[in-house]
Amino acid sequence: MNTTLTANALQRLQPLGISQASEVCLNLPPAALVESALCRGEAVLTDTGALMADTGKFTGRSPKDRFVVRDEKTASSVWWGEVNIPFEADKFDQLHQKMVAYLADKTLYVREGYAGANPDYQLKLRVVNELAWHNLFAYNLFLRPEAGADTTWAADFSIICAPGFEADPAVDGTRQANFAILNFTKKLILIGGTAYAGEMKKGIFGVLNYLLPHEQDTLPMHCSANVGADGETAIFFGLSGTGKTTLSADPNRGLIGDDEHGWTPAAGIFNFEGGCYAKVIDLSQEKEPEIWQAIRFGSIVENTRFVPGTRTVDYANTSVTENTRTAYPLGYIANAVEPSVGAAPKHIFFLTADAFGVLPPISKLDKSHAMYHFMSGYTAKVAGTEMDITEPQTTFSACFGQVFLPLHPTRYAEMLGQKMDEHPEVSVWLVNTGWTGGSYGTGSRMKLSYTRAMITAALTGQLNEVDFHPHPVFGVLVPAAVPGVPTHLLDPRQTWANAAAYDATAADLAQKFVDNFQKYADYASADILAGAPKVAAEQPV
The missing domain is CATH 3.90.228.20 (Phosphoenolpyruvate Carboxykinase; domain 3)
Known part of the structure; x- marks a missing residue:
């Protein structure tokens, strides 16, 4: 599925206002994305075959630069304040046009996938990336259509992510050069000025947190989930660093997912994602063997460093950030449950540090x-x-x-x-x-x-x-x-x-x-x- 600049590829991007690009790489497989990232100098390989990339200035989310477009659809429904900072619709359109112009002479990596393992609750996605390794991240974290599936559909939501594009705060209405803006009316997320890949996955999580309660009476949850041999499901709530990913990766239980789920009125729970985004600070094979084994070809490690003179990752190295991460497909965990759905939970754990x-x-x-x-x-x-x-x-x-x-x-x-x-x-x-x-x-x-x-x-x-x-x-x-x-x-x-x-x-x-x-x-x-x-x-x- 290696599609370069063709009328078909560009046609899929026209609803996003994109009609020009030097090349469009549509739904490339992981090997091709790894090759592109290496050839373009975006990343290097580790001795396990994983791709190691840096996110630059931003090694975590920037909550003060996350905005929601305030318009007729959202004015009375969104919880406005420090969490959801309002953004003007005309400023969004202005930024959108600038980003499209910026991308006109670039190679674009386009990924089509889903959020939501239960077919009745799926959100069809189209992700446009400036970086090849970001598109690999999207491949790993979102659900992947079956081989040969028709993905010419109109997306339910799209992302344009261009780390090289920076806003002008005085003109564009942002706080600083970086931004992540959700527009529920136009069904589009714009991300610029930051290469932190987690902004993409959390952007879609925000979308589902808005849509599912409104439209399908489903509770979106920031939790991991696993299931025992008896079919009993457990869910784990907690912010990053409280052990959500680690504690749900239990060798004696099947992993449904490590971060985002929905609890439906009648069908139990389902994973929003197709992969895991785990912290790797001080990771060891002894303490977390499942995550350790998942870091192989096709996986990504972010902001890590090598043991000097080797290509072995030094997970104790915090010289860049303590928020070092890995992104890999759910299937890289040996006991992953696919499709990643489960019955209503019998145990709920609130994790707190x-x-x-x-x-x-x-x-x-x-x-x-x-x-x-x-x-x-x-x-x-x-x-x-x-x-x-x-x-x-x-x-x-x-x-x-x-x-x-x-x-x-x-x-x-x-x-x-x-x-x-x-x-x-x-x-x-x-x-x-x-x-x-x-x-x-x-x-x-x-x-x-x-x-x-x-x-x-x-x-x-x-x-x-x-x-x-x-x-x-x-x-x-x-x-x-x-x-x-x-x-x-x-x-x-x-x-x-x-x-x-x-x-x-x-x-x-x-x-x-x-x-x-x-x-x-x-x-x-x-x-x-x-x-x-x-x-x-x-x-x-």
């Missing part, structure tokens, strides 16, 4: 606490996930993905509550993959092996007969024992050298929860508010 070291490493949530913690979305931004983040910073991100939500967070929380009512057998767990024995800088990060053991115990029913006690401040239910985990770790207060210091820190974190939730208080039911921590609770002696 608690920088204060207050929350238990695992706790069970009733409906009130589940709804409250979902709306709170407490975690820590991990170093390198976004620009200018150099160490963990505590944050509250509604639905564990606030930066991707075009609608008000209460819309998604209400849908989750509805799902819980419809599926009363579901168990909801809060898992702290962050600090124990003290806050960041004093305590230590919870061992991955212990976190895996706790999740496995929950999934296999080993906690069904265990005694639980409520946390004195947060009210979540803490198990008395978990197989394979030292008992003293389960009660975070016992891991601190100074119990009084723990109590004070817990009270402070509880107050932060309550303060954050004030912006939702007018929308929250009494049932949800019952899940709030007790900020004035008498502390244990």
